[in-house]
Amino acid sequence: MRKTLKIAIVGLGVIGGSFALALKKQKEFPVYLMGIDHDPNTLNQALRKGAIDYGETNNQNILQQADLVIITLYPTDVVDFIKTHRKEFKEGAILTDTTGVKGHLVDQILPIIPEKVDFIFGHPMAGKESQGFEYADGDVFEEANYLITPIESNKQENIKFLTTILKTIGFKRVSEVNPQLHDEMIAFVSQLCHILAVSLINSDESGRETAEFVGDTYRELTRIAKINAPLWCELFLYNKKELLKAMENFQDQFNLLKIAIEKEDHTALTDLLTEATSRRKELEQADLKLQSATSKE
CATH class of the missing domain: 1.10.3660.10 (6-phosphogluconate dehydrogenase C-terminal like domain)
Structure with a gap:
């Protein structure tokens, strides 16, 4: 992957900004980063910090050249963005989102996805409570999980390509699950x-x-x-x-x-607390097994 990859990030809040910083930090492949955000102050912040190379408040020529488009908007805004710009994406581009709900979004997006692009639904299991680009952190994805929810039209080579990028910027484990699960x-x-x-x-x-x-x-x-x-x-x-x-x-x-x-039922209360302790230990052991399995991949 030595060809310069042109990536557009739509929405430069804490998640979009973190993706930008993480992509700029990695050294595995050259990248030209473009940002779309309605707030010119946010774009200026991102440019000054070196998180992006170019920015626009509304698409003029970014989507037409982006190989990968990462949309970090609210669910409703993701749908509206696709509807508004569906004719502007580059032929063969990969699109992905970062929203925390999938069933509803898949139902809304499927009818409006242009045939010339491949939309791979995604969800980074990492983030921050604070909002805005000023809280973006290029290290926030280190050791985190990422969930991909494939659809029938996704090309396997594109999922593999996106997975490689995600692991390059720090995600430890990238899993595929259906939207319902x-x-x-x-x-x-x-x-x-x-x-x-x-x-x-x-x-x-x-x-x-x-x-x-x-x-x-x-x-x-x-x-x-x-x-x-x-x-x-x-x-x-x-x-x-x-x-x-x-x-x-x-x-x-x-x-x-x-x-x-x-009821001051000492036995019942003890049983509930003991079960909780046992379940927590099981969770910790399962997490360790996942970490061990991932390190061997």
């Missing part, structure tokens, strides 16, 4: 966690000097409550079915703990 698991391992963090911090009684009593536990559990509300509203609502299922399962477990405490 993606949304089911993301509802549990990501969206439910954000719901819990929001619920926890919002349940605090007003007027209390909570900050005087806070320790690492509360800080860690509420870290992700500093949330991008417009984005997460879309993610929650577009994955409503799977998220509600995850919330109901959590509520069942919460109620078991509540009942055990109400």
